[in-house]
Amino acid sequence: MIYLAILGRQPEISLAELKALYKDVKQISPVLATFSSSKELNDFSRLGGTLKVAIKLNQKPLDYLATLPKGKITIGISDYSTHASRQTATSLALKLKKILVRHGRSVRVVANKEAALSTATSLHNGLSGANERKAEFIKVNSDWYRTVFIQDIESYAARDQGRPARDAKVGMLPPKLAQILINLCGLLPKGATILDPFCGTGVILQESLLMGYHPYGTDLSDRMVDYSKKNLKWLQKNFTAEHEQTTNLPSDLAEQSVFVGDATTFKWQTPIDAIACECYLGSPMSQIPSELKLKAQKQECSDIILSFLKNLATQITPKTPVTIAVPAWLRENNEYSRLNIIDEIEKLGYNVNNKTREGLLYCRKGQIVARDILILRKK
Numbered sequence: 001m002i003y004l005a006i007l008g009r010q011p012e013i014s015l016a017e018l019k020a021l022y023k024d025v026k027q028i029s030p031v032l033a034t035f036s037s038s039k040e041l042n043d044f045s046r047l048g049g050t051l052k053v054a055i056k057l058n059q060k061p062l063d064y065l066a067t068l069p070k071g072k073i074t075i076g077i078s079d080y081s082t083h084a085s086r087q088t089a090t091s092l093a094l095k096l097k098k099i100l101v102r103h104g105r106s107v108r109v110v111a112n113k114e115a116a117l118s119t120a121t122s123l124h125n126g127l128s129g130a131n132e133r134k135a136e137f138i139k140v141n142s143d144w145y146r147t148v149f150i151q152d153i154e155s156y157a158a159r160d161q162g163r164p165a166r167d168a169k170v171g172m173l174p175p176k177l178a179q180i181l182i183n184l185c186g187l188l189p190k191g192a193t194i195l196d197p198f199c200g201t202g203v204i205l206q207e208s209l210l211m212g213y214h215p216y217g218t219d220l221s222d223r224m225v226d227y228s229k230k231n232l233k234w235l236q237k238n239f240t241a242e243h244e245q246t247t248n249l250p251s252d253l254a255e256q257s258v259f260v261g262d263a264t265t266f267k268w269q270t271p272i273d274a275i276a277c278e279c280y281l282g283s284p285m286s287q288i289p290s291e292l293k294l295k296a297q298k299q300e301c302s303d304i305i306l307s308f309l310k311n312l313a314t315q316i317t318p319k320t321p322v323t324i325a326v327p328a329w330l331r332e333n334n335e336y337s338r339l340n341i342i343d344e345i346e347k348l349g350y351n352v353n354n355k356t357r358e359g360l361l362y363c364r365k366g367q368i369v370a371r372d373i374l375i376l377r378k379k
Contacts, residue, residue, distance in 0.1 A: 012359025014049030048179030054145035076110035165227035192273035202228030218261035
């Protein structure tokens with residue numbers, strides 16, 4: 001089947017995530033990509049970088065709507081065509097409504113503030129396809145798609161803000177980014193062991209579990225390990241209903257999965273199927289660092305990251321995927337200064353899939369310390 005993805009606020013990262021999982025991925029505009037999928041990969045809730053997924057229609061929206069059972073119909077239109085506007089989307093929606101009303105149907109149109117409906121608007125109006133009498137149609141020039149998935153921003157907020165153990169001082173890894181880091185490892189079998197050697201409060205461990213993988217985390221800090229365990233226990237208790245993968249798990253899963261350990265020296269249990277983590281990002285910063293401070297931070301972070309990768313290389317098998325987020329620092333020219341460690345990483349026994357590193361910088365505007373995503377694979 002052919003699907004359309006509405007890419008997130010950093011399209012390059014969203015596209016890389018799709019390419020790691022699906023076939024025939026093709027970017028057709030700055031915010032759109034098409035891809036092929038199968039039944040095994042139709043759980044789009046695992047996609048941290050995709051706002052919506054729509055299936056290509058082989059018929060016009062009106063023909064599709066004519067087949068729906070009796071009852072009130074709710075429709076929304078998102079227009080991504082070349083000359084799309086709020087007016088073109090509204091006009092398309094009202095034309096559909098007029099024809100349907102003429103045939104005796106009751107129709108509500110979701111109002112457009114822009115040419116495309118926002119994720120929040122589509123979600124709030126239930127246009128994900130779960131209710132067959134509610135539909136969002138996406139127009140891309142002459143092609144039509146019907147939305148089948150909308151990113152659940154409320155669930156992300158609940159998993160992030162509702163966790164019992166949080167610590168703003170160590171940085172807050174967004175659940176979306178955790179999903180992306182895991183997905184960039186590629187398609188893995190259910191039950192695969194995902195290692196996070198810098199697990200912090202356990203966000204990657206939580207998202208791994210929700211994807212049906214076995215979480216395995218270590219951290220140098222006793223407090224962080226305790227936080228991860230509390231958060232995993234909370235996740236098992238509160239998210240079993242909406243995620244089947246979290247059912248029938250041992251009650252002491254957290255105790256079996258998270259341990260105190262220095263990533264530069266720890267001996268992990270094997271086998272390890274993939275590694276996804278946010279490495280040490282240096283000291284928290286509220287302003288652009290001086291050249292002297294930046295140099296010191298780069299040296300400290302490089303030493304820890306390279307020591308970790310050296311330790312890891314002796315414990316994983318060839319072709320094991322390793323996706324890591326390393327720090328990059330904002331400079332006065334609004335560009336980011338990255339760690340110059342690619343050559344050293346390759347000497348340690350890894351292939352670097354994204355040597356140019358273009359586009360895989362995860363940050364919000366003005367953020368001092370960004371996350372530079374590196375996609376590695378053991379040679």
